Amino acid sequence: MIILKNISKKFGNHTALNSISLTIGEGEIHGIAGANGSGKSTLLNILFGNPVIRNTGGYSGDIFIHGRKAVIHIPKSSSDYGIGMIHQEFALIPDMSADENIALCREKTYALTEKIFGKNFALIDRRRTRDAANHIMESLGIHIESNLRVAHLPVNLKQFIAIAREISKENLSLLMLDEPTSALNRNDSEMLLNTVKKLSQKCCSVLYVSHRIEEMMNICDAITVLRDGKNIAQYHKKDEFDLDTISTAIVGERTVKAVRKASQRGSHPVMTFKNFSVNMPHEQISDLTMEIFRGEILGVTSLSGHGKSALGYGVTGFYETGGQVILENEKLDIADSRNTLSKGILFIPEDRREKGLLLSQSVMKNMVFTALQTSDNYYLHRFPLPFLSLIHHKNCRKYAEDSVEKFGINCRSVHQKTGELSGGNQQKVCIARACAVNPEILFISEPTRGVDIRAKEIILETLLDISENFGATVIISSGEIEELKRVCDRIAVLYKGKLFAVLSPEHSDKVFFQAMSGMA
Numbered sequence: 001m002i003i004l005k006n007i008s009k010k011f012g013n014h015t016a017l018n019s020i021s022l023t024i025g026e027g028e029i030h031g032i033a034g035a036n037g038s039g040k041s042t043l044l045n046i047l048f049g050n051p052v053i054r055n056t057g058g059y060s061g062d063i064f065i066h067g068r069k070a071v072i073h074i075p076k077s078s079s080d081y082g083i084g085m086i087h088q089e090f091a092l093i094p095d096m097s098a099d100e101n102i103a104l105c106r107e108k109t110y111a112l113t114e115k116i117f118g119k120n121f122a123l124i125d126r127r128r129t130r131d132a133a134n135h136i137m138e139s140l141g142i143h144i145e146s147n148l149r150v151a152h153l154p155v156n157l158k159q160f161i162a163i164a165r166e167i168s169k170e171n172l173s174l175l176m177l178d179e180p181t182s183a184l185n186r187n188d189s190e191m192l193l194n195t196v197k198k199l200s201q202k203c204c205s206v207l208y209v210s211h212r213i214e215e216m217m218n219i220c221d222a223i224t225v226l227r228d229g230k231n232i233a234q235y236h237k238k239d240e241f242d243l244d245t246i247s248t249a250i251v252g253e254r255t256v257k258a259v260r261k262a263s264q265r266g267s268h269p270v271m272t273f274k275n276f277s278v279n280m281p282h283e284q285i286s287d288l289t290m291e292i293f294r295g296e297i298l299g300v301t302s303l304s305g306h307g308k309s310a311l312g313y314g315v316t317g318f319y320e321t322g323g324q325v326i327l328e329n330e331k332l333d334i335a336d337s338r339n340t341l342s343k344g345i346l347f348i349p350e351d352r353r354e355k356g357l358l359l360s361q362s363v364m365k366n367m368v369f370t371a372l373q374t375s376d377n378y379y380l381h382r383f384p385l386p387f388l389s390l391i392h393h394k395n396c397r398k399y400a401e402d403s404v405e406k407f408g409i410n411c412r413s414v415h416q417k418t419g420e421l422s423g424g425n426q427q428k429v430c431i432a433r434a435c436a437v438n439p440e441i442l443f444i445s446e447p448t449r450g451v452d453i454r455a456k457e458i459i460l461e462t463l464l465d466i467s468e469n470f471g472a473t474v475i476i477s478s479g480e481i482e483e484l485k486r487v488c489d490r491i492a493v494l495y496k497g498k499l500f501a502v503l504s505p506e507h508s509d510k511v512f513f514q515a516m517s518g519m520a
């Protein structure tokens with residue numbers, strides 16, 4: 001049993017956690033819900049001994065594990081207590097392969113060398129180490145070539161590698177998962193939830209953080225709701241969970257769902273793909289021939305690895321492409337990304353920490369840095385000679401402050417480093433960056449990943465707004481069918497990298513899932 005007593009944490013003057021007390025029983029799956037910035041990851045980071053906690057003044061309060069007071073200041077001590085964590089943003093070593101990441105610090109060694117030199121200096125038995133790691137991956141149903149570096153893998157595979165690494169720990173008694181399914185599709189999520197249930201049956205306790213309330217209601221024995229760092233409510237499965245009550249407790253009011261009111265889809269194609277292909281590791285698109293119409297909101301969906309994430313990366317030149325992209329009547333030179341941006345084409349990737357943000361820069365800089373690359377914009381002083389243009393700090397600050405207000409971004413000021421924001425708030429900064437550019441064609445991948453239930457609706461409303469009021473064409477790649485159906489005019493379904501069907505939002509979920517599985 002794990003007991004937390006009066007856990008508090010401050011970052012400077014900001015109180016992230018205010019006297020949290022919790023009891024997690026043996027084999028209990030305990031959910032932590034709350035809006036972006038409510039303190040969920042901070043609580044997990046304290047139990048994990050994340051150095052960021054110590055480096056920012058530590059925490060107060062007590063942790064008891066199996067009746068004994070635990071002192072956790074570094075990850076090694078939490079690991080010794082049998083605590084494992086799946087981080088919200090992947091904590092993998094990008095230049096290592098999947099099996100190397102899984103076995104890291106727990107490599108198998110040759111027994112004889114261990115006897116002679118001791119555990120720390122024994123020779124690593126690479127074959128046994130790789131086999132053990134592969135065995136765990138197989139038990140999770142994943143197959144990854146061992147020569148591929150993790151950096152090149154899509155987010156769903158990275159997530160499974162992180163899980164494989166934690167569940168391979170022999171003394172695991174508490175597993176903490178911070179939004180583990182936000183990057184996963186329905187099948188992958190179910191696989192993960194089953195793994196978590198099996199662990200709890202083996203008496204491993206689980207702390208489970210998610211914005212997917214229904215998923216938590218399905219898997220958790222109890223759900224604690226945090227708001228502004230305080231424990232404001234606790235619900236138990238035995239009393240029956242109620243979606244409405246929990247959702248309202250999280251944001252303090254009922255949320256209104258965003259829906260497409262009037263389609264702005266024109267009759268002229270604004271972008272045409274001709275035999276287009278994208279060669280992204282673990283996710284390819286091949287032979288895509290399709291038109292995107294001016295003003296439409298087009299959804300692109302598929303199972304993970306079947307192509308939905310590759311489209312935006314391909315058009316903006318992140319990976320090798322083939323075939324053609326025609327913009328109006330002119331062939332787009334994909335290799336020239338500045339030219340692509342100057343044509344008003346923008347891509348916001350789902351991997352916000354690696355490819356979507358400058359973490360050491362301020363919220364304001366992140367919001368305007370792409371817009372500053374375009375000519376004649378609101379964020380530069382206008383001079384007759386364009387190369388003399390200076391940044392218009394007042395306009396930049398005004399845009400940033402307005403966006404903080406609009407999206408409800410939880411930050412101290414627009415000058416705070418983006419890396420210090422909670423995961424969902426970072427995602428909102430990405431969306432504000434897209435809006436600053438005023439794009440003609442916006443490719444956006446998993447726009448609501450990791451954001452709370454209210455922010456989700458604000459982001460979807462924003463995408464509707466830039467289509468309906470600014471005439472932009474929006475292409476949303478997402479696995480969230482329910483959301484796509486609410487805001488899109490058409491939804492393209494890819495299967496094995498090929499266009500399998502173009503469905504209307506009226507089609508049933510069953511038709512969508514059949515198409516995603518390649519069934520006509």
Ligand SMILES: Nc1ncnc2c1ncn2[C@@H]1O[C@H](COP(=O)(O)OP(=O)(O)OP(=O)(O)O)[C@@H](O)[C@H]1O
Nearest residue numbers: 011016036037038039040041042420422423424425
């Ligand atoms: N390293 C840091 N420095 C300064 N403030 C921080 C730091 N890490 C977190 N915070 C602040 O602490 C608060 C709680 O953040 P936390 O990451 O725990 O939120 P969260 O509930 O996990 O949100 P999300 O759902 O967006 O992941 C936020 O206001 C955040 O800005």
Ligand SMILES: [Mg+2]
Nearest residue numbers: 041088422423
């Ligand atoms: Mg978090």
